[in-house]
Amino acid sequence: MTPYFQDEHVTIYHGDCWDLLPNLPHVDLVLTDPPYGIPEAAWRRTYHGSRGRSPLWGSVPSWDKVSERIKDIVELADNVVLWGGNHFDLPAAPHWFVWDKLQSNRGADCEMAWTKGTAAHKVFRMSRIDAYVNKACGLKKEHPTQKPLALMVWCIEQMGLCTGSMVFDPFMGAGTSLLAARKTGHKAIGVELEERYCEIAAKRMAQGVLDFGIANTGITGES
Numbered sequence: 001m002t003p004y005f006q007d008e009h010v011t012i013y014h015g016d017c018w019d020l021l022p023n024l025p026h027v028d029l030v031l032t033d034p035p036y037g038i039p040e041a042a043w044r045r046t047y048h049g050s051r052g053r054s055p056l057w058g059s060v061p062s063w064d065k066v067s068e069r070i071k072d073i074v075e076l077a078d079n080v081v082l083w084g085g086n087h088f089d090l091p092a093a094p095h096w097f098v099w100d101k102l103q104s105n106r107g108a109d110c111e112m113a114w115t116k117g118t119a120a121h122k123v124f125r126m127s128r129i130d131a132y133v134n135k136a137c138g139l140k141k142e143h144p145t146q147k148p149l150a151l152m153v154w155c156i157e158q159m160g161l162c163t164g165s166m167v168f169d170p171f172m173g174a175g176t177s178l179l180a181a182r183k184t185g186h187k188a189i190g191v192e193l194e195e196r197y198c199e200i201a202a203k204r205m206a207q208g209v210l211d212f213g214i215a216n217t218g219i220t221g222e223s
Helices: 017-023 040-048 063-074 128-133 149-158 176-183 195-206
Strands: 010-014 029-032 079-083 096-100 110-116 122-125 166-169 187-192
Touching: 010 176, 010 195, 017 063, 029 063, 029 149, 029 176, 063 079, 096 149, 122 149, 149 176, 166 176, 176 187, 176 195, 187 195
Parallel strands: 010 187, 029 079, 029 166, 096 122, 166 187
Antiparallel strands: 079 110, 096 110
């Protein structure tokens, strides 16, 4: 696969992550948020919008394919943070990450990440309002399932990686995990099936590392 974007810190590929895996270099952390819990047809109904607009998700990864091969992903590195891991048939995780959204409504109050290489259960607390309305994470929401930048930075910090480690996101969406890796002094490889999100991610990388004010968001992590 030819890189869609590349600089000294980040490489982005446009395509199917399964095509890259045989030639993937060594990675120290897999940090990703794969499509989970919703079949392809439901994704298209949910994100197609009314009045004939194009679906926000675009080329939807096959849920069945992701579900069948997710174990290939978690075996790529000694350190893994896989959001939505509770939806997959994976080995029991000794520790989980939880995003407490500080909300109580018809939606989920939290999301869970399956982890490998962590020493304790951890909780990240940030409301969706702080993350996307007040833009405390520094990025507007460009992808239907985009995680806050502050959350992804926090995930990396919990793993205790050596500076310059390689982070891999096979379902990178708009590239938030790659930004988080670069902000924390690491390198990153991301793969995305939909070209529109590769373009968004590449533009974010080209803007350079900015101070997104993450230190002032009131993030807490508790064991």
